[in-house]
Amino acid sequence: MRFLLQRVAFYLFTAWAAITLNFFIPRMVPGDPVQSLISRNQGRISADAIASLRVLFGLDSDRSLWEQYVAYWGQLLRGDLGLSFTFFPAPVSEVIGSSLPWTVGLVGVTTIVSFLLGTALGVGAGWRRGSWIDGLLPATTFLSSIPYFWLGLVAIALFAGPGSFFPSSGGYEPGLVPAFDAYFIPSAIQHSILPAATILVSSMSGWILSMRNMMVTVASEDYITVAHAKGLSERRVALSYAARNALLPNVSGFALSLGFIVGGTLLVEIVFSYPGLGFQLFQAVGSKDYPLMQGIFLIITISVLVANLLADVAYLLLDPRTRKS
Amino acid sequence: MSDQVLQIRGLCVDYGVGADAVRAVRDVDLTLHRGEVLGLAGESGSGKSTLAYGLTRLLPPPGVVSGGQVIYHPADGPPVDVLTLSPAKLREFRWAETSIVFQGAMNSLNPVHKVSTQLLDVIRAHEPKSTAASRLARAKELLRLVGISADRLDSYPHQLSGGMRQRVMIAMALALEPQVVIMDEPTTALDVVMQRQILGQLAELRERLGFAVLFITHDLSLLVEFSDRIAIMYGGRIVEEAPAARLYAEPLHPYTEGLLHSFPALHGPRRELTGIPGSPPDLRAMPSGCAFHPRCPKAFDGCDEQVPVLGAPYVDDPARAVACRLHPAVAPLSR
Amino acid sequence: MTLSPSSIEQVIPGQGAVAQPSARARRRRFRFVANGKAATGLAVLGVYVLLAVIGPWIAPYDPDARSADVLQAPSARHWFGTTHLGQDILSQILVGARSVMVVGLTAGVLATILSILIGVTAGYLGGAADEGLSAVSNVFLVIPALPLIIIVTSLVDQASDTLVALIIGLTSWAWGARVLRAQTLSLRRRDYVEAARATGERTWRIIGFEILPNLTAIIASGFVGTVIFAVMSEITLAFIGVSSVSSWNWGTILFWAQGQQALAQGAWWWFVPAGLAIALLGTALALINFGIDEFVSPRLRTGGRTRIRTADGRTVAMRVGFTPVLAPNPAPVPMRRPADPTREDATS
Amino acid sequence: MTLTESAPAPADEVVLEAVGLTKHFPVRRRLRDLLSRTPAVVHAVDDVSIELRRGRVTALVGESGSGKSTVARLLAQLYPRTGGDIRLHGRSTRVRGGRRFRAYVRRVQLILQDPFASLNPVHTVRYHLTRSLRIHGNAGTGPDGLDKALADLLTRVSLTPPERYLDAFPHELSGGQRQRVAIARALGADPEVLLADEPVSMLDVSIRLGVLNLLQDLKDRLDLAILYITHDIASARYFADETIVMYAGRMVEGGDSETVTQRPAHPYTRLLIESAPDPERITGAGGDGAAAGERGHGEPPSLIRPPAGCRFHPRCPAAMPRCATDLPPPIPVDDAPGHWAACWLFDAETVTTQKAENAEQAGTETAQ
Amino acid sequence: GDSPNANKKSGQAATVLSVGMPNGPQAENNNPFLTTSAAASLGYRWQIYEPLMMWNPVKPAEPFKPWLATKAEWSSDYKSVKVTIRENATWSDGQKVTAEDVAFTYNLVKKFPAINDQGVPYTDAVASGNEVTISMASPQFVNQQKVLWRVPIVPKHLWEKIADPASDPVKQPVGSGPYTLKSFTPASMTLAVRESGYWQNLPKVKELRYTSYTDNSAQTTALANGEAEWSFVFIPNYQTVFVAKDQKNHKMWAPPVLGIHGLYLNTTKKPFDDPTLRKAMNMVIDRADIFTTAEAGYFHPEVKSVTGLPSPAGDSFIAPEYKGQEHKVDVEGAKALLTGAGYKLDGNTLKDRSGKAVTIRLTDPAGWSDYQTSLEIVKGNLAKIGIAATIDKANQDAWFRNVEQGNFEATFRWTESGATPYDIYRTIMDGRVLKPIGTASPAGNFGRFDSKEATDALVSYANATDDATRATALATLQKIFVEQMPMIPVGADNIGGAYSTKNWVGWPDDSNPYGALQPTQPNAVDVVLHLKPANG
Numbered sequence A: 001m002r003f004l005l006q007r008v009a010f011y012l013f014t015a016w017a018a019i020t021l022n023f024f025i026p027r028m029v030p031g032d033p034v035q036s037l038i039s040r041n042q043g044r045i046s047a048d049a050i051a052s053l054r055v056l057f058g059l060d061s062d063r064s065l066w067e068q069y070v071a072y073w074g075q076l077l078r079g080d081l082g083l084s085f086t087f088f089p090a091p092v093s094e095v096i097g098s099s100l101p102w103t104v105g106l107v108g109v110t111t112i113v114s115f116l117l118g119t120a121l122g123v124g125a126g127w128r129r130g131s132w133i134d135g136l137l138p139a140t141t142f143l144s145s146i147p148y149f150w151l152g153l154v155a156i157a158l159f160a161g162p163g164s165f166f167p168s169s170g171g172y173e174p175g176l177v178p179a180f181d182a183y184f185i186p187s188a189i190q191h192s193i194l195p196a197a198t199i200l201v202s203s204m205s206g207w208i209l210s211m212r213n214m215m216v217t218v219a220s221e222d223y224i225t226v227a228h229a230k231g232l233s234e235r236r237v238a239l240s241y242a243a244r245n246a247l248l249p250n251v252s253g254f255a256l257s258l259g260f261i262v263g264g265t266l267l268v269e270i271v272f273s274y275p276g277l278g279f280q281l282f283q284a285v286g287s288k289d290y291p292l293m294q295g296i297f298l299i300i301t302i303s304v305l306v307a308n309l310l311a312d313v314a315y316l317l318l319d320p321r322t323r324k325s
Numbered sequence B: 001m002s003d004q005v006l007q008i009r010g011l012c013v014d015y016g017v018g019a020d021a022v023r024a025v026r027d028v029d030l031t032l033h034r035g036e037v038l039g040l041a042g043e044s045g046s047g048k049s050t051l052a053y054g055l056t057r058l059l060p061p062p063g064v065v066s067g068g069q070v071i072y073h074p075a076d077g078p079p080v081d082v083l084t085l086s087p088a089k090l091r092e093f094r095w096a097e098t099s100i101v102f103q104g105a106m107n108s109l110n111p112v113h114k115v116s117t118q119l120l121d122v123i124r125a126h127e128p129k130s131t132a133a134s135r136l137a138r139a140k141e142l143l144r145l146v147g148i149s150a151d152r153l154d155s156y157p158h159q160l161s162g163g164m165r166q167r168v169m170i171a172m173a174l175a176l177e178p179q180v181v182i183m184d185e186p187t188t189a190l191d192v193v194m195q196r197q198i199l200g201q202l203a204e205l206r207e208r209l210g211f212a213v214l215f216i217t218h219d220l221s222l223l224v225e226f227s228d229r230i231a232i233m234y235g236g237r238i239v240e241e242a243p244a245a246r247l248y249a250e251p252l253h254p255y256t257e258g259l260l261h262s263f264p265a266l267h268g269p270r271r272e273l274t275g276i277p278g279s280p281p282d283l284r285a286m287p288s289g290c291a292f293h294p295r296c297p298k299a300f301d302g303c304d305e306q307v308p309v310l311g312a313p314y315v316d317d318p319a320r321a322v323a324c325r326l327h328p329a330v331a332p333l334s335r
Numbered sequence C: 001m002t003l004s005p006s007s008i009e010q011v012i013p014g015q016g017a018v019a020q021p022s023a024r025a026r027r028r029r030f031r032f033v034a035n036g037k038a039a040t041g042l043a044v045l046g047v048y049v050l051l052a053v054i055g056p057w058i059a060p061y062d063p064d065a066r067s068a069d070v071l072q073a074p075s076a077r078h079w080f081g082t083t084h085l086g087q088d089i090l091s092q093i094l095v096g097a098r099s100v101m102v103v104g105l106t107a108g109v110l111a112t113i114l115s116i117l118i119g120v121t122a123g124y125l126g127g128a129a130d131e132g133l134s135a136v137s138n139v140f141l142v143i144p145a146l147p148l149i150i151i152v153t154s155l156v157d158q159a160s161d162t163l164v165a166l167i168i169g170l171t172s173w174a175w176g177a178r179v180l181r182a183q184t185l186s187l188r189r190r191d192y193v194e195a196a197r198a199t200g201e202r203t204w205r206i207i208g209f210e211i212l213p214n215l216t217a218i219i220a221s222g223f224v225g226t227v228i229f230a231v232m233s234e235i236t237l238a239f240i241g242v243s244s245v246s247s248w249n250w251g252t253i254l255f256w257a258q259g260q261q262a263l264a265q266g267a268w269w270w271f272v273p274a275g276l277a278i279a280l281l282g283t284a285l286a287l288i289n290f291g292i293d294e295f296v297s298p299r300l301r302t303g304g305r306t307r308i309r310t311a312d313g314r315t316v317a318m319r320v321g322f323t324p325v326l327a328p329n330p331a332p333v334p335m336r337r338p339a340d341p342t343r344e345d346a347t348s
Numbered sequence D: 001m002t003l004t005e006s007a008p009a010p011a012d013e014v015v016l017e018a019v020g021l022t023k024h025f026p027v028r029r030r031l032r033d034l035l036s037r038t039p040a041v042v043h044a045v046d047d048v049s050i051e052l053r054r055g056r057v058t059a060l061v062g063e064s065g066s067g068k069s070t071v072a073r074l075l076a077q078l079y080p081r082t083g084g085d086i087r088l089h090g091r092s093t094r095v096r097g098g099r100r101f102r103a104y105v106r107r108v109q110l111i112l113q114d115p116f117a118s119l120n121p122v123h124t125v126r127y128h129l130t131r132s133l134r135i136h137g138n139a140g141t142g143p144d145g146l147d148k149a150l151a152d153l154l155t156r157v158s159l160t161p162p163e164r165y166l167d168a169f170p171h172e173l174s175g176g177q178r179q180r181v182a183i184a185r186a187l188g189a190d191p192e193v194l195l196a197d198e199p200v201s202m203l204d205v206s207i208r209l210g211v212l213n214l215l216q217d218l219k220d221r222l223d224l225a226i227l228y229i230t231h232d233i234a235s236a237r238y239f240a241d242e243t244i245v246m247y248a249g250r251m252v253e254g255g256d257s258e259t260v261t262q263r264p265a266h267p268y269t270r271l272l273i274e275s276a277p278d279p280e281r282i283t284g285a286g287g288d289g290a291a292a293g294e295r296g297h298g299e300p301p302s303l304i305r306p307p308a309g310c311r312f313h314p315r316c317p318a319a320m321p322r323c324a325t326d327l328p329p330p331i332p333v334d335d336a337p338g339h340w341a342a343c344w345l346f347d348a349e350t351v352t353t354q355k356a357e358n359a360e361q362a363g364t365e366t367a368q
Numbered sequence E: 001g002d003s004p005n006a007n008k009k010s011g012q013a014a015t016v017l018s019v020g021m022p023n024g025p026q027a028e029n030n031n032p033f034l035t036t037s038a039a040a041s042l043g044y045r046w047q048i049y050e051p052l053m054m055w056n057p058v059k060p061a062e063p064f065k066p067w068l069a070t071k072a073e074w075s076s077d078y079k080s081v082k083v084t085i086r087e088n089a090t091w092s093d094g095q096k097v098t099a100e101d102v103a104f105t106y107n108l109v110k111k112f113p114a115i116n117d118q119g120v121p122y123t124d125a126v127a128s129g130n131e132v133t134i135s136m137a138s139p140q141f142v143n144q145q146k147v148l149w150r151v152p153i154v155p156k157h158l159w160e161k162i163a164d165p166a167s168d169p170v171k172q173p174v175g176s177g178p179y180t181l182k183s184f185t186p187a188s189m190t191l192a193v194r195e196s197g198y199w200q201n202l203p204k205v206k207e208l209r210y211t212s213y214t215d216n217s218a219q220t221t222a223l224a225n226g227e228a229e230w231s232f233v234f235i236p237n238y239q240t241v242f243v244a245k246d247q248k249n250h251k252m253w254a255p256p257v258l259g260i261h262g263l264y265l266n267t268t269k270k271p272f273d274d275p276t277l278r279k280a281m282n283m284v285i286d287r288a289d290i291f292t293t294a295e296a297g298y299f300h301p302e303v304k305s306v307t308g309l310p311s312p313a314g315d316s317f318i319a320p321e322y323k324g325q326e327h328k329v330d331v332e333g334a335k336a337l338l339t340g341a342g343y344k345l346d347g348n349t350l351k352d353r354s355g356k357a358v359t360i361r362l363t364d365p366a367g368w369s370d371y372q373t374s375l376e377i378v379k380g381n382l383a384k385i386g387i388a389a390t391i392d393k394a395n396q397d398a399w400f401r402n403v404e405q406g407n408f409e410a411t412f413r414w415t416e417s418g419a420t421p422y423d424i425y426r427t428i429m430d431g432r433v434l435k436p437i438g439t440a441s442p443a444g445n446f447g448r449f450d451s452k453e454a455t456d457a458l459v460s461y462a463n464a465t466d467d468a469t470r471a472t473a474l475a476t477l478q479k480i481f482v483e484q485m486p487m488i489p490v491g492a493d494n495i496g497g498a499y500s501t502k503n504w505v506g507w508p509d510d511s512n513p514y515g516a517l518q519p520t521q522p523n524a525v526d527v528v529l530h531l532k533p534a535n536g
């Protein structure tokens, strides 16, 4: 019980500290949402609008940072994330709600696929060192060293364009309404192929590499030798004995990487104009949309913490050894 | 012929290939008879484990078998050379005919699978036609054989004590009733009570099942007590071979003699312990001639030139063999 | 952080340099340069460092200078072509190398030092100190790095290279600290650490001289990872037009290229070299990482030849479970071969 | 080579003493155990009292996991103790890091169990030994002084010529050589007490003998008090003056080595001695090996929930009802002075009453 | 089927118009008063809601065109306007548009400062019959378009139920315009034409599809490959990137409006407090180069007139003495001017009267690539008269703060724009918003230009009741601007767009500049009404 309470207290503290930091940091930056709005509309919002916008955003009353902080916690505890400035008066929860599925759909699915594929290749490369899969490593390393955005832009230039199967931007064909039907789903999939491929190409090598190295390490464990000695089939030794054990550290890495889905691949969303949360965050930062920023930070914080917890639990479930510390 | 189950002929094992190679096992001849316990002792680093791994072809890289033959005589059918088996044949051969118990039981069991999984695994691999129920019954019986209650089947290795793990490994080694069981220091990490318990059970099982054991340890007193015959290794070679009691009573090789004078006795009068002066040879720079000669109190001219050959020193005792120029071979080895 | 941290992790399990019995092992360690991958990486990195130093001098043009050759494809005059203002792209890349390298290395060093200080201390001291420091690094792990960097760089008018490096360094140590802490936790209970304590070593000495050397691999690969991350971050910041670095770097080049829709205009030369330069640098660092892994972790060392010819004339890779049987070698002829029934039919 | 505090004391003086030493390790529990209230602990060491005297070797034997290493680490103050006291020259000490800890370890040095793990793989022999000398101010003055001290140290553990070993890394040494380096390191501190935890368990008999002879020699020359922990009871017989037997965290028997090994009193000790491999057995008397195996059947007890009363009673062939309830105190065994056993068998009163009860019980059973 | 996408493919090409804006994903918000709403950001609020009168920013001096109001009459002091409301207009829910609705709308704007984004000081709006009188606290001659053209008229019967018009997302907008909202997703919105009840002929475009692309390059790509047919976005090298992709149909039209971009000089910093130096600098800055290179030849049309007024929007405002006077690069003239004023050109370095070398720091946010390119050009230009310029790529927020606080030497920035040159000059020279350096002056006069004469002229222009006074005031302003050069004008603000004639024709262009071609301006509805199928 004490252990559990300790963990919970620890995570609560982390969450509190992260949220507090996330509250204060954006506010230390000079400029305010109104200015950003004006600068984004260079010359097309008149200076007269400043006053009305300040009223609109509720920035006219001068509250101290501390008061705002207290009010923010009050809001949070009521489950209210406030109203976004950029999309005033849309509630932050709504903005997040509309973009989160896209991010989770694209980046989440890709992360999982990348993990599965990378792990599978890594198993192959590690089990049969020196085979063709092993030879793949330098190539994947190269690909993963290319900045995401560059790869994405090149992919757009090469594969997208008029008449191409691959659309260059967006999450689905304009004019469609998100719905689970035979028009929308294929379109959404079609739009996700290029960005997904980009993420896949550049993130897979990490998994391959770590799985390969774990496989190499595990392959020289005694129980693998025993498994060979037992005359088990190659497949069984490779998968059920070697890969099963080598997977453990990778799984916790994977759980952690799930936490970074939201913040991690913002540039892919930018480059492919993908209507996800990363892009939303980028915009919010650009336009000093504190409520939205905080909302997204909150999501990130929670997902990283949950992923952390997941990693702990995954380890506990997958590894029957209870460690004496 | 019928009485031999495993013949090792001129086995050489190297670590590495080419110029980097280190020869850890040199030209070893050894015969294991049906149903006997052959003890293998020697200085640490003398190549005991290498020999065991080499003859089953389980050496990790960079180990390679660089010569020799390992001939296995099945109960029925023609003899096979283990070293020429294809991987698929080798897999079939393994465990069904020779099984191994390695030194560290903690590391021999896969930590993430239950004991039952690992036991059933090996039965299924070799008897794919058996039914799940029959396999389970077999597994339970095996555990009972080594004195572990059947409800332990669902435990993970870490939930068992060191002794239990070791016994699980022994049970697993006997699962397919092989002809040969190789044991590499199976009890080193255990206390004497546990050690005796396990060995007692093993002796009992051997009685019942009739397999042969190659037992590796550096605990001479244990060997003397437990095995039928003992082979002593030094510097990658077998330097002496004899029935246990004879070896203890009358060691022929100076190294064996040194060993026997290095451990204190628990009972009886305190005796003088002389030990062996000097330090073990470096495999990369083996002394010329007899590897033991720099440390040998009885070395004489020529020991540093000529590699002594393992041969029988007595006409009347064909079971004994020694590789020392003090005891030149008078009779061919009876094999 | 495209070079996933997992490549850092796998070195962890306690397999340091303990296992190698060979007396040559130590000497062989420093031959990791002979590892093809690491050597390639080091060579490429060397070229980059050289360019960072001499780039501005060997640049054929002033990278800012406009010329009449507007948006020219690569030619003898402009090897990498020109921008919409007629600036020479090769010169921009050469001049930009310094900023990239400075930021990457500074941030890498800073983050590495921080991660060592915090991770190792937390892992070694344990208890309340550990809880506190772990909480701090968890907080930094939770804070999304890139947005934070964007926000912090906008705090100042003029974000110099050093400042960008500082910020990246200050925000990217948490992962390394986490890994180091975990490893330190396991090292802390190693017998040799206990032994050092029992000898009477002071705490700082135990951390500095007993534990740290055994963390070299993780620290080194963490450093390499952070450098890659820092370079990527700097370039990304410049690319999205957030950082206000007034000097050239490859991100700036990409920023202009993207702002001018270089790819849509068909001006691939504006876009491609900078991207490749980054990719090559990343690859070089990752390759060195391979080398480091293999340098410290003996099990990853391929140890010379892995493929050998066996008795049945095939070439196989050495691997666990199936020890190859070498083709008969005339060298170690046994002295005497006793009569052998199985052998007779072979010889007769 | 001067002992700072006390002038050379007479031989046989108690240097280090453990009184009622107890150590419980908290265990990390599984998820489903989280809700239970009682904190689970491993009773690794319970109520252990040992006296280490000048120029004498005390052997500690017992089954694996019985807490021998834990006792050694407690004596070296590497673990904080749960209960009991450690007295150095009669003065109670409790140090945890810092200056006083270092002053303590100068006088009480520990050689850890595993020679392969206790030397840092990244440092040379020179580093290890230099540190030990430096810390304890025995490095002499100037580089020459240090070199001389190093050479001296290596010579003392028979690693000669010293130059051959000084710059070697641990992995370049054989097990026996490593073990000797570990011993040299402990000697570099110029201690009064040496706690040697299974210094020879992994070595073959010839190397083992060399190390033991070295310790014997040091003991004689430097008047060291040595705690010798081992599984090899025969070596305890040869090497130690006094032997203490542990079982499941408790001391069960103690006394003069020869007496304990030749006339074991406690049923566990008897089991231990009978189980020890003995080549004489097949050649000569012996013969009851199988019987011993039978008798010792059963698993070592859980240390998290140790059996009440005598911890050996579930396995004890001579167990009496009282053994399951009352913890036996050390009871003197009459055959030799200083020989004692924690067993009710040696309490005359208990034996008689229990015998009577047994008879009664047997009577009722047959009656049924 | 029941799927909202089922009929998606059924619309033929010639009934749909795809409009794009590079504004990123949107939240569902159709509030016509909020700049932040999707309706405003993409511009479709003007297809749903309509203003009283239509004004053409391309020809600001032309009279307003009747729209929901048939007539608007200003009082002579321009403090009130009387509008006559069209009789035949209806809301899309079928109710009639009345004067009550109009009065309600203006009172609403007055009541909620948060939605008064034009900052017009309304005092009252009273309906009587089909007429509404809207009163303001101050003369609004210079703000006529803000009153009549910028306020979307909303139905009283729905809006009086809305508690806070500033934070209502108006999910089901009901307006008097020709379109109604059919569907909304964060990236795209579809508007369908009304079936009946519109007060004039319904447009031929049956469906308007708005797509919000994430950024300029995505928008440009969409334009280039025909996905989007109408947009307003900066396209570098638009000939290659856009027009060349479909030479026949891809068109670009970006006429100037009455607002300019130029180099603000800090007139309090020595030696730039010297008008002579500023004039000399103006003489060497190559506006044409900036136009073709930095603005890709179309985006911010070159300002040729010495008065800084763009052509043709400002032509009618240019004082007689400056009519036809165009800015020319004259390096020699500048040198002569400077030497005459006591400056010395020492080799490649200009020394001021005290002998100090003249250097200047040009600054603009790093991400604003056209400004940055302009600065590069200016740097080269200034070098010709020996002024060494350095370029700071500032951080955007810092730049904003510094410009407002006067902490800069020279920077590119825009001016306000409006129906008269008043807004341009006010931004540059208004003494009423003059603040000391270090104090922010968000409304203008960033260069801290201190001239009572200019301030008086501005006041007089805004408050005048007759054209003569206005003409005099404007002439004064122009004279001050030309002679003192408080800011060096370079390009005009534009209000244009890229479009495709593949499916639709009838767009405004140089030959028929009937309105602004920007989907977010109130003119957008006028443009859509002008469109006809290309093949029909």
Ligand SMILES: Nc1ncnc2c1ncn2[C@@H]1O[C@H](COP(=O)(O)OP(=O)(O)OP(=O)(O)O)[C@@H](O)[C@H]1O
Pocket (backbone or CB within 6 Å): B015, B016, B022, B024, B042, B043, B044, B045, B046, B047, B048, B049, B050, B051, B061, B062, B063, B218, B283, C021, C022
């Ligand atoms: N990978 C390797 N490369 C080079 N030499 C090796 C390698 N592995 C083992 N050796 C050497 O081979 C020799 C034989 O080792 P082996 O493990 O067979 O000894 P052993 O007789 O089993 O000793 P122990 O009693 O300590 O287990 C040793 O000297 C060892 O140093």
Ligand SMILES: Nc1ncnc2c1ncn2[C@@H]1O[C@H](COP(=O)(O)OP(=O)(O)OP(=O)(O)O)[C@@H](O)[C@H]1O
Pocket (backbone or CB within 6 Å): A324, A325, D025, D026, D042, D043, D044, D063, D064, D065, D066, D067, D068, D069, D070, D071, D113, D303
């Ligand atoms: N740090 C620890 N945390 C929890 N339990 C521990 C710890 N160290 C030792 N133990 C437990 O305490 C008991 C005694 O361990 P100890 O190492 O002292 O035994 P030992 O007598 O030295 O055994 P061996 O002969 O195998 O070395 C064991 O059950 C062990 O599992």
Ligand SMILES: [Mg+2]
Pocket (backbone or CB within 6 Å): B048, B049, B050, B184
């Ligand atoms: Mg071995």
Ligand SMILES: [Mg+2]
Pocket (backbone or CB within 6 Å): D068, D069, D070, D113, D197, D198
């Ligand atoms: Mg121990």
